Amino acid sequence: MDTPLFYENVQEMYETAPCGYLSMLADGKIIRVNQTFLDWTGYSREEIVSGKRFQDLLPTPARIFYETQLAPLLQMQGRVKEVAVDLLCKERNPLPVLWNCTKQEGPQGTPAFIHSAFFDATDRRRYESDLLLARRELEGEVEKRTAELKAEILERKRVEDDLRELTSKLLSLRDDERRKLARELHDSVGQLLSGLNMNLALIQSTPLTPEAAIAVTENVGWVTEISSEIRTISHLLHPPLLDEVGLTSALTWYVDGLAQRAGMKINLEISSDLGRLPAEQELAIFRVVQECLTNVHRHSGSKTAAVRVLSLPDNVRVEVQDQGTGIAAEQLTELKASRSGVGLRGMRERARQFGGTLDISSKSRGTLITTTFPRLKPTD
Amino acid sequence: MAVLKRNNVKVLGEGMQPMIFAHGYGCEQNTWREVTPAFQRDHKVVLFDHVGAGDSDLKAFDRDRYATLDGYATDVLEICAELQLQNVVFVGHSVSAMIGVLAAIRQPDLFTKLVLIGPSPCYLNDGDYHGGFDRGDIDGLLDFLDSNYLGWSATMAPVIMGNPERPELANELANSFCRTDPEIAKHFARVTFLSDNRADLPKLKTPSIILQCSEDSIAPPPVGQYVHSQLADSSLILMQATGHCPHLSAPAETISAIRDGLKVLLRPTGS
Numbered sequence: 131m132d133t134p135l136f137y138e139n140v141q142e143m144y145e146t147a148p149c150g151y152l153s154m155l156a157d158g159k160i161i162r163v164n165q166t167f168l169d170w171t172g173y174s175r176e177e178i179v180s181g182k183r184f185q186d187l188l189p190t191p192a193r194i195f196y197e198t199q200l201a202p203l204l205q206m207q208g209r210v211k212e213v214a215v216d217l218l219c220k221e222r223n224p225l226p227v228l229w230n231c232t233k234q235e236g237p238q239g240t241p242a243f244i245h246s247a248f249f250d251a252t253d254r255r256r257y258e259s260d261l262l263l264a265r266r267e268l269e270g271e272v273e274k275r276t277a278e279l280k281a282e283i284l285e286r287k288r289v290e291d292d293l294r295e296l297t298s299k300l301l302s303l304r305d306d307e308r309r310k311l312a313r314e315l316h317d318s319v320g321q322l323l324s325g326l327n328m329n330l331a332l333i334q335s336t337p338l339t340p341e342a343a344i345a346v347t348e349n350v351g352w353v354t355e356i357s358s359e360i361r362t363i364s365h366l367l368h369p370p371l372l373d374e375v376g377l378t379s380a381l382t383w384y385v386d387g388l389a390q391r392a393g394m395k396i397n398l399e400i401s402s403d404l405g406r407l408p409a410e411q412e413l414a415i416f417r418v419v420q421e422c423l424t425n426v427h428r429h430s431g432s433k434t435a436a437v438r439v440l441s442l443p444d445n446v447r448v449e450v451q452d453q454g455t456g457i458a459a460e461q462l463t464e465l466k467a468s469r470s471g472v473g474l475r476g477m478r479e480r481a482r483q484f485g486g487t488l489d490i491s492s493k494s495r496g497t498l499i500t501t502t503f504p505r506l507k508p509t510d
Numbered sequence: 511m512a513v514l515k516r517n518n519v520k521v522l523g524e525g526m527q528p529m530i531f532a533h534g535y536g537c538e539q540n541t542w543r544e545v546t547p548a549f550q551r552d553h554k555v556v557l558f559d560h561v562g563a564g565d566s567d568l569k570a571f572d573r574d575r576y577a578t579l580d581g582y583a584t585d586v587l588e589i590c591a592e593l594q595l596q597n598v599v600f601v602g603h604s605v606s607a608m609i610g611v612l613a614a615i616r617q618p619d620l621f622t623k624l625v626l627i628g629p630s631p632c633y634l635n636d637g638d639y640h641g642g643f644d645r646g647d648i649d650g651l652l653d654f655l656d657s658n659y660l661g662w663s664a665t666m667a668p669v670i671m672g673n674p675e676r677p678e679l680a681n682e683l684a685n686s687f688c689r690t691d692p693e694i695a696k697h698f699a700r701v702t703f704l705s706d707n708r709a710d711l712p713k714l715k716t717p718s719i720i721l722q723c724s725e726d727s728i729a730p731p732p733v734g735q736y737v738h739s740q741l742a743d744s745s746l747i748l749m750q751a752t753g754h755c756p757h758l759s760a761p762a763e764t765i766s767a768i769r770d771g772l773k774v775l776l777r778p779t780g781s
Contacts, residue, residue, distance in 0.1 A: 156759060157725075157752045185727065190643065191650030194703070195658070197728050197754040198604065199536035205758040206540060214657045255657075262656055 150248035158183035172220035208233040226255035312367035377412040401441035414480040422450035430454025457492040517558040523550035528595040530556040534604025538564030544761035562694035583612035601625040624718040630729040711740035719771030725752040
């Protein structure tokens with residue numbers, strides 16, 4: 131292959147290559163373009179190389195980008211690749227291209243050149259802008275949906291808070307009512323029964339017919355039974371031991387009583403170093419044990435139960451375990467999600483009031499309910 | 511220390527008087543590399559990246575804090591406070607020129623002079639004022655940014671950010687300098703090109719030098735004139751250099767323009 135022909139081919143290749151070539155000085159002044167570039171943009175060679183600057187071929191947004199980012203980039207790294215840009219053709223119509231360029235340092239004392247190659251990217255850019263549009267729409271949808279969900283979550287939280295507040299109020303109301311009822315039973319009914327007892331003793335000391343004497347003795351027995359019954363009811367409503375001596379005594383009394391009444395065998399284990407807890411917390415723990423054992427008695431069919439009140443460094447852990455039939459898996463899920471079980475919800479709420487937790491696990495051989503109460507400083 | 515990490519602050523040079531260089535929109539502190547060596551002998555040169563640019567801490571980006579240029583000015587003041595700088599010469603390019611003006615209005619005692627390279631208090635045309643652009647141009651720029659995530663890809667960026675000790679990772683990207691998270695870049699573009707701080711100019715008491723390129727389509731000469739007319743104690747230096755980044759395209763001229771300007775404005779020391 132002889133040189134002139136080869137040169138001609140290279141020149142021809144440059145001019146008719148399937149991409150536009152453009153060379154400029156660092157300030158953007160265009161010094162050479164190939165024929166493809168002219169064909170694409172509609173300019174004549176004279177129009178382009180007689181002082182036009184590359185920036186003049188860019189629409190304003192691209193020009194801002196060029197001046198603020200691409201020109202500095204070119205200076206610093208000597209090349210820029212894959213810039214998606216529109217060139218302004220002679221008829222002011224945009225030609226979407228992909229643009230690559232490199233800086234060629236001239237010999238000492240001569241200016242640097244920037245050589246650019248442009249690839250027609252009409253289809254690709256249309257496709258990209260479709261994608262962009264789709265992405266923006268999607269983002270808009272996501273944003274909208276996120277806002278809706280946020281509002282929904284907020285509303286649900288509000289309802290949940292309301293429900294909790296209501297539960298908490300109900301619990302405290304019930305505690306108050308029970309306390310009041312317990313006191314009234316003890317004070318008024320108890321007093322009346324005492325009076326009745328004294329009168330019966332008086333009657334017994336007078337001469338009576340044998341039938342009357344038997345009736346009075348029977349009455350004395352009944353009054354004693356009623357008194358005992360009333361005391362039990364009153365103490366179950368609100369155990370006076372709880373206020374006077376503390377949780378350990380109150381639980382011992384309650385567990386013994388229930389074991390006797392229900393014919394159950396209940397093992398009670400309380401850490402010896404438990405000490406006194408704040409009054410509201412002692413009441414809450416008592417109520418939790420009471421609720422659990424009532425459930426064991428009523429629903430589990432278990433004749434044995436174990437209650438453990440463990441004093442741990444950070445919290446008091448209350449465990450109530452039975453050997454009953456257990457809770458069906460479906461029902462357990464419902465219970466855990468707090469969707470059912472008024473008693474359980476109450477217990478959970480009591481624990482929550484002190485920042486504690488309630489956990490329930492159940493198998494075919496029994497149920498274990500664990501409640502934790504973080505330690506508070508004792509009030510006295 | 512958090513401030514220095516947040517803004518990727520670098521302190522160079524042997525001199526006493528601090529000279530803090532603030533890069534413009536679309537750039538980062540490396541853009542000063544042709545200029546700063548000339549000042550390192552006589553000054554303490556402080557370089558930093560605006561949050562969102564360069565190697566700043568992207569986690570520190572906060573849309574509300576940086577909703578206006580004032581948030582960026584706060585960063586400048588915090589950097590000066592952290593480094594306990596005094597008698598500061600502030601060199602700001604492009605939007606950072608205005609950031610410097612805002613900072614100096616808030617703490618006039620901190621700065622001895624401002625060097626404003628290609629400043630523009632308002633890029634939009636408004637009545638008789640010709641900033642150079644219309645709102646549509648700026649919206650177009652935001653669209654343009656959406657199709658050009660230069661030096662940024664969702665898969666590569668976390669790799670690069672997570673391995674600062676392996677700069678070669680960044681070089682694998684076509685355009686590694688001035689890479690910016692695209693969302694932050696768009697935010698900064700919006701804040702920059704929609705800013706209007708014309709009313710702040712008369713409040714500046716610090717002497718200033720305005721370096722104006724002869725052909726600058728971002729901050730055209732009439733805008734430089736306008737800034738000069740509004741700043742009380744300013745001198746306007748018209749440069750031969752063209753374009754918006756003379757510190758890159760004509761570093762020698764930029765260096766001597768800054769030097770000349772500092773000489774004029776430098777008050778006798780010890781007085």
